[in-house]
Amino acid sequence: MRLPGRLAAAIEVLADVEQRRRPVSEALKAWGLDNRFAGAGDRAAIGNLVYDALRRRASHAFAMGSDSPRALVLAVALRDWGETRESLVEAFAGDRHAPEPPSEAEIAAAATDLAAAPPAIRADVPEWLAPSLERAFGPDWVEEGQGMAGRPSLDLRANALKASPEKVVKSLARFSPQPTFIAPFGITMPAGPRDARTPNVTTDEGYQKGWFEVQDQGSQVVAALAGAREGEQVLDLCAGAGGKTLALAATMGNRGQIFAYDSDRARLAPIYERLKRNGVRNAQVRAPQPGALDDLVGKMDRVVVDAPCTGTGTWRRRPDTKWKLTPELLAQRQAEQAALLAEAQAYLRPGGVLAYITCSILPEENDDRVAAFRAAHPGFETLDIAQAWRSALITDLPDGLATPAGGLCLTPRRTGTDGFYCHLLRKAG
Template sequence: MTPAARLAAAAAIIDSISQGRQPADAVLKAWSQQNRYAGSGDRRAIAERVYQVLRARGRLSAFMGGRQDGRALIVGALSLLDGATLEEIEGLYNGEGYGPRPLSKHERGRIMAHEDAADLAEVALPDFVTADLKAVHGDRWRDEVEALSGRAPVDLRVNGLRATIEEVEAELRGAGLSPQRTELSGWGLRLDAEPAPNVQPLDGFQNGHFEIQDEASQVVGWLSGAFPGATVVDYCAGGGGKTLGLVQAMQGQGALIACDVSAKRLDNVKPRLARAGVEADLRLLGTNGGGVEDLNGQADVVFVDAPCSGSGAWRRRPEDSWRLTAEEVARLHALQLRILGQATKLVRPGGRLAYVTCSVLGAENEATAAAFEAAHADFKPVPIADAAHSADLTEAGRERLTALAQGNRLRLSPAATGTDGFFIALYERAA
């Protein structure tokens, strides 16, 4: 494919993503299957362009006078992000072959006006998201916006029940990769390469020696208080990534009960457990939390990774930032409180409750934690500093997390910790 044809294909894919609800990677995969003439280099270049545009969509739309179609956004990216001249862009937009049609008068005018990207931070994300980040971070809000628009690395969690971190490092280097140990998690390795490497075919992954898991996702598991021999309930297990981390924190000893309202999600956890060589009791929850009544007042730790906006992972799924609405965040806040109320029944006196989200929004994090605390006086806050003694954290990680914590609450983010955005609040049920 010519460079111009790649741009036309990327524009069509962006329009498909904008008009539907499918993840960007699924739309890209479908396009590749339907257009097998595109070689691996073409597919890679198109995917890189699509993600570049999705991460900068707000800025690019403003730069192009409010237009949000794929063609306009890519024209904006060539000028604003790539620094291409008008002549260079016109050389690509000439209507020849499978390339895009020539530039319009409006498009030429926007390119010639060329604004500074730094002036467009206010429109990089939806207005209500920017307002939330300003309220939470004050003068640092721009740093958070810029970091959320960046590219995420591939983080791995070494399964200490099956391999050492040194063994996994050696295998990855043997595969031509350059793993670096993570700062916070003692079991984390980071692959910061472009394009992102595919590690799933490696023997180490197939044999359960490591899992793909962001460092922040690892850290909240290490802070949960799970210990060998404990009864631990993963109340919203989802895909099971944190379930596996909790089993590792328990050193494979005790009872781990993984719950979810989706039977399909629980079924997807089974092969991951088998590959990691661990076991868990999988429970399907009813809409009102039914299905675990036998565990009422029995759990040492209840880990609630609540449904949320997923805004902490917008580096990986930038299309989601423009699908989220303020109304959806309000709905999620109410759902989070309801789920926490259900989960409290399972915690034994003196037991631990961990509230977790993969979100950067105060409306889902601090606001939900504050509302829970107001309604549940029998759950007292547990300082993050007390939980940071976990042996699964690095020494530097313990110090850093203690410094970042606000009492029993902790925020992790691309700007602050170089991780996905996560929030955790810890509580202990009164004896």
């Protein structure tokens, strides 16, 4: 497929997302099944067009004067991918798969200067979230929003139970992997421009042998900050598919015990195969059922709560969720987080540590939840996040990452990672 055909396909996918209100990933998969003539390169390019359109939907719509699928896709071609009037005219000529050629008005609109646009437009965030983001990041909040609208890198974590980062880099040399800046076992492949394809590393021999896992560097960092040590008893209360359980097991060198639990059986299902492939021997999966964790009350050295949240930190990867987020959903997540923190503290022994983690950048889900928890449970103290950073990562905590309440917030702009929050609390002994 040539560029015009890819533009037409992206417009079709976005229209499908809008009309059926289904996730982008599902719409792209459905398009691929209905158009099997499209090769892997075509599907990657169409996906990039769709995701780029959603990442900057607000600014593209403002410039084009429309948020229609056509306007958004043409904006990506002209504003993000560097196409020009001349290049599009040439590309569209004689292409029977092309949409209607862009008009002079559309081409002119794509060049709109956004300097005078409202801050939320320039930040590419829902307007109702502007006060929250300004509270979180101060005068830099627009730039932080812009950072959340870029393409993410592909990050991996070398599994210390089976391989070194150097071994993984050698195995994936054809993809030109690089060490991450922060996570000591991290490996990254930066996102490419335009129609660049993301490497399919899960077909690599090293992945099949458990040498590495796909895991954003930010997720690796907060897992390391949780501070699990050899020989400890650790509860991963919201284990999901097991990404942080695997990281904790590697940190602990397969010594001690991790109890991996999640209230959703479907989310937990992939963990069994992943534990086996990674060579993890110190993790015990507890399936959700009445009394599943009763024997752990008051006994855990460490409880990790990777709480369900709005996912604002993952907007680069799931930009459609940015525009679906509502105040009602945020309130629901806050209630779930409060309930999980209250539950988690009961499993700790005196002197045990609670690691509260979210993939959110909103203070309502982060510092506010910790403040409310501490008000209800005065026997907890906040641990020094800078000291935890030095202990886990053997470097000094970079300026600007600590939050007012003593937690930590990572963002694409600050750390080149997804957005993550981590706060460490010790139970009085």
